[in-house]
Amino acid sequence: MEAGAIQNVGLSQVGIDEIERARRVVPIAAVQNHYNLEERAYEDVIDHCAAEDMVLLPYFPLHGIGARSLTDIARRRGVNPAQVAIAWLVRRSPAMLPIPGTLSLDHLRENLAALELELTDAEFQSLRQR
Numbered sequence: 001m002e003a004g005a006i007q008n009v010g011l012s013q014v015g016i017d018e019i020e021r022a023r024r025v026v027p028i029a030a031v032q033n034h035y036n037l038e039e040r041a042y043e044d045v046i047d048h049c050a051a052e053d054m055v056l057l058p059y060f061p062l063h064g065i066g067a068r069s070l071t072d073i074a075r076r077r078g079v080n081p082a083q084v085a086i087a088w089l090v091r092r093s094p095a096m097l098p099i100p101g102t103l104s105l106d107h108l109r110e111n112l113a114a115l116e117l118e119l120t121d122a123e124f125q126s127l128r129q130r
Helices: 016-023 043-051 068-077 081-092 105-116 121-128
Strands: 010-012 030-034 055-059
Touching (some): 016 043, 030 043, 081 105, 081 121
Parallel strands (some): 010 030
């Protein structure tokens, strides 16, 4: 880092202890952990990243978009389930930066439209419960 060869460091699939151990060596800019509507083992890491001003990049962010509560919300709101899942992730934490796969320009537009979707408190909580 001192020579300018490394600009930012990120970690993947880590807990808080590992993040803090790494931070004693080098500043950590981002953490990438498996997190989505179905996989929530890293709730504490998400809150830690937000508190410590680190970006959290959830991988497989759209896994679990077939859940009934999600599809019900999507149908009521006139959007697709992936948009609801993205909106939920973004609302879950200010540190969250989901990067879903995008296959076309239209698909990219759909994903970006999710950023305009504001879930109600009831919708957010219904998805937060498993």
